[in-house]
Every structure is written in C-alpha cells, then in structure tokens.
Amino acid sequence: MPTTVLVGLQWGDEGKGKIIDFLTERSDLVVRFQGGNNAGHTVEIGKEQFILHLIPSGILRQGTLNVIANGVVVNPLALCHEIDELQRRGVDVLQRLRLSSRCHLLFTYHGMMDSFREAQLGEGKIGTTKRGIGPAYADKASRVGIRACVLRDVARFETLFRARAEFYNHLFTNAEVGTLEVENEWEKLRQAASVLAPLVEDTALLVNRAAAAGKSILMEGAQGTWLDVDFGTYPFVTSSNTIAGAACTGTGLAPHRIDRVTGVVKAYTTRVGSGPFPTELSDATGDALRRRGSEYGATTGRPRRCGWFDAVATRYAAMLNGADGAALTKLDVLDGFESVRICTAYELDGRVVTDMPTDGEEIARVRPRYEEMPGWLADTTSATTYEDLPEAARAYIRRLMELTGMRLEIVSVGPRRDQTFSVGD
Numbered sequence: 001m002p003t004t005v006l007v008g009l010q011w012g013d014e015g016k017g018k019i020i021d022f023l024t025e026r027s028d029l030v031v032r033f034q035g036g037n038n039a040g041h042t043v044e045i046g047k048e049q050f051i052l053h054l055i056p057s058g059i060l061r062q063g064t065l066n067v068i069a070n071g072v073v074v075n076p077l078a079l080c081h082e083i084d085e086l087q088r089r090g091v092d093v094l095q096r097l098r099l100s101s102r103c104h105l106l107f108t109y110h111g112m113m114d115s116f117r118e119a120q121l122g123e124g125k126i127g128t129t130k131r132g133i134g135p136a137y138a139d140k141a142s143r144v145g146i147r148a149c150v151l152r153d154v155a156r157f158e159t160l161f162r163a164r165a166e167f168y169n170h171l172f173t174n175a176e177v178g179t180l181e182v183e184n185e186w187e188k189l190r191q192a193a194s195v196l197a198p199l200v201e202d203t204a205l206l207v208n209r210a211a212a213a214g215k216s217i218l219m220e221g222a223q224g225t226w227l228d229v230d231f232g233t234y235p236f237v238t239s240s241n242t243i244a245g246a247a248c249t250g251t252g253l254a255p256h257r258i259d260r261v262t263g264v265v266k267a268y269t270t271r272v273g274s275g276p277f278p279t280e281l282s283d284a285t286g287d288a289l290r291r292r293g294s295e296y297g298a299t300t301g302r303p304r305r306c307g308w309f310d311a312v313a314t315r316y317a318a319m320l321n322g323a324d325g326a327a328l329t330k331l332d333v334l335d336g337f338e339s340v341r342i343c344t345a346y347e348l349d350g351r352v353v354t355d356m357p358t359d360g361e362e363i364a365r366v367r368p369r370y371e372e373m374p375g376w377l378a379d380t381t382s383a384t385t386y387e388d389l390p391e392a393a394r395a396y397i398r399r400l401m402e403l404t405g406m407r408l409e410i411v412s413v414g415p416r417r418d419q420t421f422s423v424g425d
C-alpha cells in the first residue's frame with residue numbers, strides 16, 4: 001500500500017481537508033507533519049461541518065489511526081479543546097490519536113509574542129493567524145523549546161514552563177500585550193497534560209513500523225507551497241516548510257519510503273493575510289469569487305483575497321513538491337462565469353517571465369498575462385464522473401493540467417464528501 005503526501009500548491013485553503021477525508025477511506029494512518037493550529041481544514045459530511053486545526057482530518061473515518069508528528073507545533077490547550085469538541089459531537093478521538101513525543105509545544109506567550117510582533121510591523125504586518133506559530137518555531141530553532149515528552153513528567157514540565165513564562169513576561173513588561181497570568185495558565189496546562197500524556201509516544205517508530213508492514217499512510221500537509229518558509233513569498237510566509245519534503249523531517253520517514261505526492265489546487269486562487277498575489281482581483285470578479293466560493297478563513301474568519309488561477313506559480317509549486325497527481329477543487333465556483341482566465345506568464349519590468357521570481361518585491365510588481373477560455377454556465381455540483389462535466393469545463397481542466405504538468409487524479413465540485421470523484425487514466 002502506498003505512502004502518499006498531500007500538499008497545497010497555492011497559498012493554503014485549497015480544500016486539503018476535504019480531499020484528505022475522501023482519500024482516507026483507503027488509509028490506515030493519517031499523519032500531520034508541520035504547522036499548528038494556524039491550519040483550518042474543513043470537512044463536510046452530509047449536513048455536518050467539521051473544522052480541524054491540529055487533529056488530522058482522518059479522525060472522521062472510523063478505521064484510521066491519526067498522528068500529530070514531530071514537525072507540528074502543538075498548543076496543548078487548543079488540542080484539548082479540539083478533542084473535547086469532537087468527542088462531544090460523537091467522534092472517538094482519544095482512542096485513535098497519537099502525539100509525537102518530539103512535538104514542540106506552543107503556549108499562550110507565543111501567541112502574545114505573535115500579536116506583539118504584528119503590532120510592531122504596523123502596515124508591513126504579515127497578517128498571521130496570531131496563533132503563535134512563528135514564535136514557537138523560533139523557540140524550537142533557538143533550542144529553548146519544550147517538547148511533548150515532558151507532558152509525562154508534570155514536575156519537569158512545570159519547571160520548564162515557569163522558566164519560559166518568566167522569560168517572556170520579562171520581555172512583555174514594556175510591550176502592549178500585558179503579561180501572562182502564570183498561575184492560572186499553569187493550572188490549565190496541568191489539566192491538559194493529564195489528558196494528553198497517554199497519547200504521547202515516539203511516532204517516528206509508529207510511522208516507520210506501519211510503512212514496513214505495508215500499511216497505507218497519508219501525510220496531511222497544512223498551509224500551501226507559497227507559504228513555505230524557504231520557497232514562499234518571504235517574508236509573507238508561515239514559519240514551517242510546507243512542501244512535500246517536510247513530510248520526511250516532520251515524521252522521521254525517509255524520502256525513499258514515500259511513493260507519491262498529490263497536490264491540491266483550487267480552480268482559482270485565494271490568499272489570506274498580507275503579501276504579494278499576482279492574480280489578485282480587487283474588483284467585482286474578485287468579489288464574485290469570494291461570494292460564490294464562501295472564501296472566508298476557516299481559522300480566523302477573515303475574507304480571503306481572490307483571483308484567477310495562476311499557472312506560473314502552480315507549475316513551480318508542482319515542481320517543488322514533485323506533485324504528479326492533482327486534486328482540483330472548487331470547480332463549481334466557476335459555474336456562473338461567462339469566461340474564465342488563466343495566468344500563463346508574468347511581465348516584469350518589460351520582460352516575460354514564466355518562473356516564479358524569488359524576491360517578493362518582484363512578485364509584487366509582476367503583471368499577469370492571461371489566457372481567456374469560455375465558461376460553461378452550467379451546474380457541475382452533481383457531477384459524479386469526469387464525463388459528467390460540460391465540455392468547456394473539461395477543456396479548462398485539460399489546459400490547467402497541461403500548463404502545470406500534472407495528471408488529474410481527483411475533482412471536487414462542492415464542499416460535501418459525496419461531491420468528489422476520482423478520475424481514471
């Protein structure tokens with residue numbers, strides 16, 4: 001059985017949660033390998049909607065074991081809250097969730113530091129989710145982080161937490177974010193530790209043993225390629241590597257154990273937060289995409305910036321991830337457009353560019369060159385096979401695949417689980 005890595009090829013919110021849910025019918029293990037509760041992965045099953053932040057989307061399938069692997073930064077209070085909410089809705093979480101002993105923990109002071117830094121940046125702010133992701137990864141890289149293994153040793157956890165909280169409160173004395181109420185916070189963390197400690201184990205062993213036993217493993221990426229800390233539109237990125245390569249360092253599974261990479265792409269483009277976005281439409285068409293696609297952040301509720309499909313950015317993203325297969329989502333959102341556009345190249349200072357530039361300043365200056373195709377003006381939301389789609393929609397998809405060099409694997413035509421189908425050769 002294959003090990004598949006699933007990643008977003010745009011700026012996040014491509015519909016990864018939904019595609020994970022579709023694929024997990026055939027998976028034994030679903031593994032998150034980076035990011036934290038900045039992610040918001042939506043799964044709709046019948047009339048029920050679930051938004052997962054830290055817990056892999058596979059939790060909604062009975063037969064799967066779900067792993068939060070070492071590359072994820074974990075807020076213990078947010079994780080307990082998410083577990084409680086799901087348990088309350090009848091999802092059996094505690095029996096089917098494992099937390100890597102090597103995960104770095106994220107605390108309230110990281111969120112406060114995130115807010116403080118954003119306030120300091122003023123107009124130049126990144127537009128983070130304020131979940132403390134940057135500061136938590138910074139503590140990890142600075143070798144002052146606290147890892148999940150200490151949840152099993154409350155006395156040691158308390159000593160480490162109090163020392164770090166004191167350090168942050170010292171920094172905060174001159175900041176406008178107040179200071180952390182350490183006693184109150186510690187009491188909540190002590191309770192969280194008792195819930196989470198039984199879930200903690202060495203998940204590198206778990207994942208490698210599952211791979212050796214021929215289990216089917218799905219690695220669930222969060223965010224998207226253009227938010228990758230190395231390859232994204234720096235500094236307007238998140239603080240982890242979001243590309244498929246991160247599935248190795250984020251889980252402890254070696255590169256040659258990975259069989260395939262599926263890239264999730266929306267039929268158009270969205271971005272939430274600040275930073276360059278070449279195909280952004282600040283006009284009625286952009287508003288129409290937002291309205292028809294319900295483009296509001298699953299984590300923060302912020303309106304998402306919208307624009308046409310960017311084949312320059314997506315082809316580069318497919319290369320970085322080695323994404324041979326594509327899952328195309330939200331095709332239905334384009335149903336009502338008389339024509340649709342694809343960005344096939346950029347103009348930069350009088351030159352034509354077909355690869356994504358490195359420098360964010362340059363990306364902010366490019367002018368997209370578009371190719372226009374006829375729309376299909378038909379309802380695709382009840383299509384269950386590729387052949388059900390109108391010919392103009394199929395022509396649009398063929399062109400996207402041709403421009404990005406991917407093979408179409410899955411199409412999604414609505415938010416529900418049953419509005420998804422695989423595409424044969």
Ligand code: GDP
Nearest residue numbers: 013014015016017041042298330412413414415
């Ligand atoms: P993720 O972060 O990549 O998992 O994506 P989000 O869950 O943040 O955002 C995707 C949004 O689009 C969610 O509200 C989904 O329910 C919704 N969605 C996913 N696929 C489709 C689709 O094919 N059509 C429509 N209309 N909505 C979809």
Ligand code: IMO
Nearest residue numbers: 012013038039040127128129222223238272273
């Ligand atoms: P999913 O997994 C879309 C964006 C934030 C901000 C930047 C940095 O649901 O696709 P951070 O809080 O990570 O320091 O913010 O990254 N961002 C996302 N945008 N989807 C996400 O996750 C995101 N996670 C972070 O909006 O621009």
Ligand code: MG
Nearest residue numbers: 013040041298
């Ligand atoms: Mg999301």
